[in-house]
Amino acid sequence: MAIVHDDAGRRRFLSQAVMGFGMLFGIGTLGLRFVQFLIPSGKEKPLETVLIGAASKIPMGEAVSMDLGGQKLLVLKTDDGVVAFSRRCTDLGCLVSWNKEREQFICPCHQGTFDKTGRNISGPPPRPLDRFMITKRGEQLYVSIQSA
Amino acid sequence: MATQTAHAEQDVKPKSLIDYIQKDLPEHLDWWPYTLGAIPMTLFGILVGTGLLLTFYYVPSTERAYESVDQITHEIYLGWFVRGLHKTSVDLMILFLLFHVIRVFLTRAYQAPGELKWVSGSIVLFVTFAMGFTGYSLVFDNVSYWGMTVVTNMIGTLPVIGMPLLHLLRGGEDVSGVTLLRLYDLHTKLLPVLLGGLVIGHVVIVRLMGFVEVKESRHFHQFYPEHTLKMGMIAVGLLVVIVDLVMIFPPVLGPPANPQEVASDVSPPWYFSAPFMWITLLPGPLALWTLIGASGLFVVYPFLDRALVERGVPMELVNRVVATVAVAAMVALMYLDTQM
Numbered sequence A: 001m002a003i004v005h006d007d008a009g010r011r012r013f014l015s016q017a018v019m020g021f022g023m024l025f026g027i028g029t030l031g032l033r034f035v036q037f038l039i040p041s042g043k044e045k046p047l048e049t050v051l052i053g054a055a056s057k058i059p060m061g062e063a064v065s066m067d068l069g070g071q072k073l074l075v076l077k078t079d080d081g082v083v084a085f086s087r088r089c090t091d092l093g094c095l096v097s098w099n100k101e102r103e104q105f106i107c108p109c110h111q112g113t114f115d116k117t118g119r120n121i122s123g124p125p126p127r128p129l130d131r132f133m134i135t136k137r138g139e140q141l142y143v144s145i146q147s148a
Numbered sequence B: 001m002a003t004q005t006a007h008a009e010q011d012v013k014p015k016s017l018i019d020y021i022q023k024d025l026p027e028h029l030d031w032w033p034y035t036l037g038a039i040p041m042t043l044f045g046i047l048v049g050t051g052l053l054l055t056f057y058y059v060p061s062t063e064r065a066y067e068s069v070d071q072i073t074h075e076i077y078l079g080w081f082v083r084g085l086h087k088t089s090v091d092l093m094i095l096f097l098l099f100h101v102i103r104v105f106l107t108r109a110y111q112a113p114g115e116l117k118w119v120s121g122s123i124v125l126f127v128t129f130a131m132g133f134t135g136y137s138l139v140f141d142n143v144s145y146w147g148m149t150v151v152t153n154m155i156g157t158l159p160v161i162g163m164p165l166l167h168l169l170r171g172g173e174d175v176s177g178v179t180l181l182r183l184y185d186l187h188t189k190l191l192p193v194l195l196g197g198l199v200i201g202h203v204v205i206v207r208l209m210g211f212v213e214v215k216e217s218r219h220f221h222q223f224y225p226e227h228t229l230k231m232g233m234i235a236v237g238l239l240v241v242i243v244d245l246v247m248i249f250p251p252v253l254g255p256p257a258n259p260q261e262v263a264s265d266v267s268p269p270w271y272f273s274a275p276f277m278w279i280t281l282l283p284g285p286l287a288l289w290t291l292i293g294a295s296g297l298f299v300v301y302p303f304l305d306r307a308l309v310e311r312g313v314p315m316e317l318v319n320r321v322v323a324t325v326a327v328a329a330m331v332a333l334m335y336l337d338t339q340m
């Protein structure tokens, strides 16, 4: 096969290709701007320390449900002390509830269960429940959360 | 010169789009399963009409959404009926789309050169599911609120695109009023326009590509008036059935959305209950991946078919087995969902 030196054809092809890419790029970035318009502006939420009450007020073996700045949590008191878990199931974000008899957190959506240390023991949840740090100042308990 | 002759030829045999659409059909289309595609199309028409009516009363805000649906169902004249028509038509549309898919699958009507028919049709199916999801979220009762949470979270677990897509859909970190508004816009603007275009595209492609050849079929079945008449009769019959169904099963409304407490039974509508059970039974990522894999396989099935035929696989038999297994699995999963 002989090589055809069709310079005019090649030049036209090249210029069309460059134009085409330029156009695509332009329209693409424009489209991206519009998508950005739809993307919510995510601000880093500050860590806050919120008072939850006196340790003695929380009944043993019971989980107290609270809603602090959009974060839903369960504060559980066991023999090992007081812990605060996020109610948000680590599977797909339903809310877990505490089952006192079974001493487990149960998620009604796909039957995920967690034990009292928050470990995922059955069902689809891939990891333990999120925990919030609890600090004790005197009798009062404070929990550190990222408020919405 | 060449263009002139082309013009001259066109004068003798003008072939407009109308001619293509009115083209006679092969004889086997006389058989009723071949009208199964026209049924979802009719239902789509009903859905557009009733949907338009519903938008006059529906308010897409977290405070008013549930209330407005309640108003439509219980206060507005014939509101329950319009909502019922809308709801029943979705159920039937998806049901008949599935029948249509099964018919095409069993007769292998997607074979070359009809791959585009199948691919465009499968996109229609997926967009219809998206319409189903966004639509049932709008009711904003407790089941749909948590359904919304679960489905958007599921999208969030996709690699790379998951989180951006989740934020895009929710308009923030959590399910909120913005989310409802976005789903409303998707359901009443973007998706219906897309679906309408896709349906028209699908029908045009089917007409242009022609129907698959059936060996013994030599005669022709007139598109007009025979086939059109038959489709018209089916549409009228369908309307009667829908009206009956709405009368017998008027639309209901669960308790309102409660972000503090998950609904006791979060089972989605029947057409999502099989995948719902699937994600309940399998560990998270695996369930999602198998679902995505299956959908991908579904879209490219015609090409898979061709590759397998070249290796001498009896596809007729394979398809029969695949269809039976898929339907049986779906029914089993749906049954399991009702038991839980």
Ligand code: FES
Pocket (backbone or CB within 6 Å): A089, A090, A091, A092, A093, A094, A107, A108, A109, A110, A111, A112, A123, A124, A125, B150
């Ligand atoms: S969301 Fe909790 S188990 Fe699925």
